[in-house]
Amino acid sequence: xxxxxxxxxxxxxxxxxxxxxxxxxxxxxxxxxxxxxxxxxxxxxxxxxxxxxxxxxxxxxxxxxxxxxxxxxxxxxxxxxxxxxxxxxxxxxxxxxxxxxxxxxxxxxxxxxxxxxxxxxxxxxxxxxxxxxxxxxxxxxxxxxxxxxxxxxxxxxxxxxxxxxxxxxxxxxxxxxx
Amino acid sequence: xxxxxxxxxxxxxxxxxxxxxxxxxxxxxxxxxxxxxxxxxxxxxxxxxxxxxxxxxxxxxxxxxxxxxxxxxxxxxxxxxxxxxxxxxxxxxxxxxxxxxxxxxxxxxxxxxxxxxxxxxxxxxxxxxxxxxxxxxxxxxxxxxxxxxxxxxxxxxxxxxxxxxxxxxxxxxxxxxxxxxxxxxxxxxxxxxxxxxxxxxxxxxxxxxxxxxxxxxxxxxxxxxxxxxxxxxxxxxxxxxxxxxxxxxxxxxxxxxxxxxxxxxxxxxxxxxxxxxxxxxxxxxxxxxxxxxxxxxxxxxxxxxxxxxxxxxxxxxxxxxxxxxxxxxxxxxxxxxxxxxxxxxxxxxxxxxxxxxxxxxxxxxxxxxxxxxxxxxxxxxxxxxxxxxxxxxxxxxxxxxxxxxxxxxxxxxxxxxxxxxxxxxxxxxxx
Numbered sequence: 001x002x003x004x005x006x007x008x009x010x011x012x013x014x015x016x017x018x019x020x021x022x023x024x025x026x027x028x029x030x031x032x033x034x035x036x037x038x039x040x041x042x043x044x045x046x047x048x049x050x051x052x053x054x055x056x057x058x059x060x061x062x063x064x065x066x067x068x069x070x071x072x073x074x075x076x077x078x079x080x081x082x083x084x085x086x087x088x089x090x091x092x093x094x095x096x097x098x099x100x101x102x103x104x105x106x107x108x109x110x111x112x113x114x115x116x117x118x119x120x121x122x123x124x125x126x127x128x129x130x131x132x133x134x135x136x137x138x139x140x141x142x143x144x145x146x147x148x149x150x151x152x153x154x155x156x157x158x159x160x161x162x163x164x165x166x167x168x169x170x171x172x173x174x175x176x177x178x
Numbered sequence: 179x180x181x182x183x184x185x186x187x188x189x190x191x192x193x194x195x196x197x198x199x200x201x202x203x204x205x206x207x208x209x210x211x212x213x214x215x216x217x218x219x220x221x222x223x224x225x226x227x228x229x230x231x232x233x234x235x236x237x238x239x240x241x242x243x244x245x246x247x248x249x250x251x252x253x254x255x256x257x258x259x260x261x262x263x264x265x266x267x268x269x270x271x272x273x274x275x276x277x278x279x280x281x282x283x284x285x286x287x288x289x290x291x292x293x294x295x296x297x298x299x300x301x302x303x304x305x306x307x308x309x310x311x312x313x314x315x316x317x318x319x320x321x322x323x324x325x326x327x328x329x330x331x332x333x334x335x336x337x338x339x340x341x342x343x344x345x346x347x348x349x350x351x352x353x354x355x356x357x358x359x360x361x362x363x364x365x366x367x368x369x370x371x372x373x374x375x376x377x378x379x380x381x382x383x384x385x386x387x388x389x390x391x392x393x394x395x396x397x398x399x400x401x402x403x404x405x406x407x408x409x410x411x412x413x414x415x416x417x418x419x420x421x422x423x424x425x426x427x428x429x430x431x432x433x434x435x436x437x438x439x440x441x442x443x444x445x446x447x448x449x450x451x452x453x454x455x456x457x458x459x460x461x462x463x464x465x466x467x468x469x470x471x472x473x474x475x476x477x478x479x480x481x482x483x484x485x486x487x488x489x490x491x492x493x494x495x496x497x498x499x500x501x502x503x504x505x506x507x508x509x510x511x512x513x514x515x516x517x518x519x520x521x522x523x524x525x526x527x528x529x530x531x532x533x534x535x536x537x538x539x540x541x542x543x544x545x546x547x548x549x550x551x552x553x554x555x556x557x558x559x560x561x562x563x564x565x566x567x568x569x570x571x572x573x574x575x576x577x578x579x580x581x582x583x584x585x586x587x588x589x590x591x592x593x594x595x596x597x598x599x600x601x602x603x604x605x606x607x608x609x
Contacts, residue, residue, distance in 0.1 A: 029329045032311070032319030032380050040312055044450065045399060046391045048458045075267045083267070094474050099585050102465070107476075110459045117461035120399035121297065124268050127397045171468065175405055175457065175479035 045128075047116040051161040054115065055132040058156035061149065064141025067134050071123050080104075080145045090145045094167055105146030109171050111163035115139045136160075192503075192552060196531035198524035199552035201503065203534035250289075256280065259290055260358055270298025270397065273340065275362025278490045278509065284335070284537045284544040286365035288420050293427045294340050294363065294441065296462070297397035302447055304431040307395065309377075309415070313453035316382030323431045329372045332414065334437070335543040337511045339364040339483045341440035341467055341588040347575065348584055352606045357493040360606060361594070364511070366544035369435050371416035374409050377451075387453035391460075392434045395447040402443045403457035404436060408481075412437050415448060438513035438542040439481040440588070442467055472583035482513035484591030485572045487520055487547070487564035498602030501555045506533075507548040508562050515567035517545035524551055526559035526595065526609045527574065533562070541567075553598070559609060560596045575608060 037044075047053040069078070075087050082088030092101030100106065104114060119135045121127050130138065140155040143163060149155070155163075193202035226232050250257065259274035273294040276286055286292075304323040312318035343363035346353045353360060383406070390409050394400040404413065416424060416435040424430045429446030436443045442462055457463065457479070469477040487510035492498060506524075510517045516539045521530040537546040547562070564572045573581070578592035597607035 030380050031325035031328060032317075032321050032377070035310065035312070035318050035320045037312060037318060040310060040318065043310065044312060044452065046393065046401065046450070046452050046454075046458055048391075048454060048456065050456060052454070084265075087267070094470075100470070100474070102470070104465075108465050110464060113459050113461055113464050116401075116458070117465075120401070121397070121461070124270075124297070124397075127297065127399070170474065171464075171476050171478045173478050175481075178405060178408060178479070178481050 045116070045120045047112055047119065049110045049112040049161065051112075051157055054112075054157040054160065056157070057132045057136055058154050059133055059136030059138075059140050060154055061137075061140040061144030061151045064134075064137035064139070064144075067130070067138050068141050071130065071134075072138065075124065080142060089142055094170060103146070104142055105148065105166060107167050107170070109165055109168045111139070111143060111148075111160055111165055114142060115160060192550075196523065196525070197529035198556070198558045199554060200522060200524050200529075200531040201550040201552060203532060203549045205550045254280075257290060259292065260362065271296055273342075273363060275358050276365050278357040278362055278364075278488075279493050279496065281490070282507070282546070284366050284509070284546050285420060286367055288367070288422065288425050288428075291365040291367060291419070291425070291428060292338075292340065292363045294342075295396070295427070296400050299426050300396045300447055301426070302395055302431055307431055307449065309432065309448060310450045311377060311381040311453070312450070313391070314384040314387035314455070315378075315453050316384065319377075319381045321377070326372060326415065326417065326432065329376060331370050331372055331417070333368055333370040333418075334412075334414075335366065335368050335538070335540050336435065336437045337364060337366040337483075337542060337544045338435075338441045338444060339486075339511070339513075341442060341480075341483070344590040344594075345587045347590050347592060347594075347606075348579070348582075348587060350584075352608050354495075355606050356495040357488060357490045360494065361488050363441070364509075364544075366509075366511075367419050368421065369414065369416040370418035370421075371414040371432070371435060374413040374415055374434075374451075377415065378409065378453075381453075383453055386455055389454045389457050391450070391452040391454055391458040392443075392445040392448060393450040393452070394429070394433075394445045395449040400442075400445055400462065401458060401460040402445055402463055403454070403460065404434070404443060405479075406453070408436065408439070436481075438483060440467065440483060443481065467588060469582065469586040469588055472585060474585075480589060483511070484589055485512040485514065485564050485566045485570040486510065486591040487517075487562040487572055488594040489522070489560050489562050489596060492560070492598075492604050493596055494604055494606045496604050498553050498598065498604070500602075501553055503550055503552045505548055506551045506560060507536075507546065508533075509544045509546060510562070510564040511542070511544045512564065512566035512568070512570060513542060514570055516541050516543070517564055518567050519565040520545070520547040521563045521565075522547075522549045522551075523561045523563070524558050527561055527593070530563065553602070555600060555602075557600060558598045559607060560598065560604075561593050561609075563593055 080089035092103040092106035094100045094106050143149045257280045261274040276292045309321040340363035390404045414435050433446045434448045489508035510520045520533045522533045523530045533547040533549040575592035595607050
């Protein structure tokens, strides 16, 4: 049976346990499970402009046309001209009058973004369904449609990061302000 | 005080503080008011034909009992998010907007918090979901949802605003819209989660790391790059929204929360944080969410949301039913700090009066303001202007456009003008 005395004892015991822990130790919880980068090779899809994160493989625009026609053209139209504003992938001139049409050719500063976005998010109805080869091929095809590379040029991890996008100097990085 | 048909006031009692009927903000505290839909001879409601007040029907029987998950009154069914028209070729994309004109205080109910998705709402099973920290760290780590719940957490009230909010006001013609349809991509909640610095410390950030690529578990694997300095400052991995687990449309089971910055960077369904030297240049920080200036250069990483306010009532598509005194109320916020001051004008910005701040004035949270206003039946333009703790003053639309140009689409935070005509109709206007 609980008496005032036992309650006081319990309170003293609880206080002793908590007060004996330094604040930092009481706050330290470390439950992250170690994992290796090789275990993340299918999971980590971030492909950066420095060439990091790209898979092996390669593709040409010539090979990419077939993939584009069957997997992409339904929304982006046969030659990437699109069926609505956000689906236009070719054309446009950033220096045109009024609000310019912003596409891969007229606006995107990095070719790596094209590979990265297609691999993670496209096609919209079945994202991540393309193989690494197919992503290289479609990326090459879109760069070809925008007159940035030749139809036969082999796009791979190395050559992709060397592609010079027409609007690469069109951005002002303000991240240093924050 | 004599009760009159002038909304409950004798005109000569009113302490006027600015043009076209603005009244001292302290007036509401002293005498109250008759306002939207409540004024005039309303002292007979609930009474029978003889003027005697009767017991209502619901007081004469027991009501239904408890419920397992509460829902709003059937009389408030008009409080709905507006979902807009889905894009048939991309149905998971799109946005829904909060009904700002029907809300009070500063906290947005979870069911009415705005949404913006890039590939729909994934059905994430928390038992299988993983949060991975890798890249430039001493030890890549993987966390389960269950384990994350065991960490010490912080709770903070923060606004969240889509950087495309109010973007229609860049247009040459003022949209015929409401507070919801024009500005409804802002909401505010208490977010509870783990400071990101705690988890980064556990993985051990290498000195060469300067950015974090944050990736979601949605179909698009939405990604954004967050500068490490901000990540170590006030960013959290949020697990709760207003006390309950984050809603699926807000990122269940977890989202990144980046206070004060454009909503898109608070990556939902967060599953990966990769430490990198440089920004990853994701689609949503190059092709989208960049601001093209009139010289055709585009500003990138324009993260903080501007100092902003708007009057939510009375507001666009409402109407004033009668002449008299109204409570003008609205919300204000800033990505640079807390709200220090809100001024209101009823004459299109010729004269201004200080509104009362009714709410807390927390860092990067919505604040609620109000001021009484007597509408005499004439034309008018209601505006509000916020000042934040960093001294930033909300610009006029013209000043905002002069800085940002007309090609830009994001980060609109100019002063909102609600025009009132002699019929009492309220419309979005430009001055």
